[in-house]
Amino acid sequence: MLTLYRVKLSTNVERVSLALAHKGLKTESITVPYEDRTDIVKLSGQDLVPVLVDDGKVVTDSMEIVGYLEARFPGTPPLYPKDPARRAECLVFIEWFNRVWKRPPNDMESELSKPEGQRDMRRVERLGRAMQGYLDWFEQMLSGREYLLGEFSAADIAAFPFLKYATVHDADDPYLFHKILRDYQKPGTTHPRLVSWIARMDKRPRA
Template sequence: MIRAFRIPFSTNVERVALALGHKGIDVDWVDVDPNDRTPVREASGQELVPVLEVDGQVVADSTAILEYLEKRHPDPPLYPLAPARRAEARIFVDWFNRVWKRPPNRLTDELAKERPDEALAGALAEELAGSRDLFEAMLCRRDYLLGDFTVADCASFPFLKYGLLWREEDDEPFHRILMQHLRFDDRYPRLEAWVRRVDQHARA
């Protein structure tokens, strides 16, 4: 049995929940108090979730976990089968992690300061909001970001969904930033339809 550690409203945990749901893999969730990461630290030597534990093997980091699941349970695939397409999917996820996530992360840090730099905050907010156009264009005449449902949807949905869906109890500052600056406001019909479509997918 697979064990996985999670905290409420975690975007990176939802990536893994979608991947497990897609592959029909059962998991034993371990709910961790966000203010006491002791079980996560004891299992993995670091404090971030998600963390997966399979037969004594521990995998941390959502992207590494998605790769691990694909390797161990290749059917049904979450990555395209053709090598070039597979590489494109990996490039997308890497871009999402290293480039797309940066403005909302930096904006969250900036706004937490006693005297935020207004110009910097404005530029970061603009960069984040501007990314909606890219996703809207990627969904032109296709249902998912790379055509079929893949790791690209899995990795980005938990973040992009905040343009349309949010829960009042979710008061994580990073998520509030996403809600505020990604709001679709009926101006991104393909992106909105995609969020509704992916939201129907199974989650473990």
């Protein structure tokens, strides 16, 4: 029995939700309040979601969970390439996305969370330019491909919930981090493949 602990509108939860649906795994969902992580801490010893519980085994961190599902349910549709070289490329992309791509929006969130007057707006603009610039790389990755690495994979799952804000968002979304993703990722006429990929990914099922 799989149970997914989530909060509403979470990017990292959406990664797991896309993976579970792709694999056709039946899952119970428990939505916790954003401000009260008591149950999450009790369960996992840390306060971030997603948390997956698989028959009593607790797994944290979105892409760790996606990797866990791949290993645990080998008979289900795969999310990582079989070929070792292509699999390594997929893992390198995910690591880059988490450690490099995510830094500008995370740093910008810290900067914009400071009281007005103490914010370094030149730094904010610099980080914004980095985020905007990465859109060109995603556009180029999608040349002649439907998905970032060719076939649909964990690479798409890692990136989509963050890049989708370029075109898709909920008008009532209250989170500063999501506003940053929206405001500093503006696809232009030079990003048609990226826009189509977001639409294609957004049609995929979620658990």
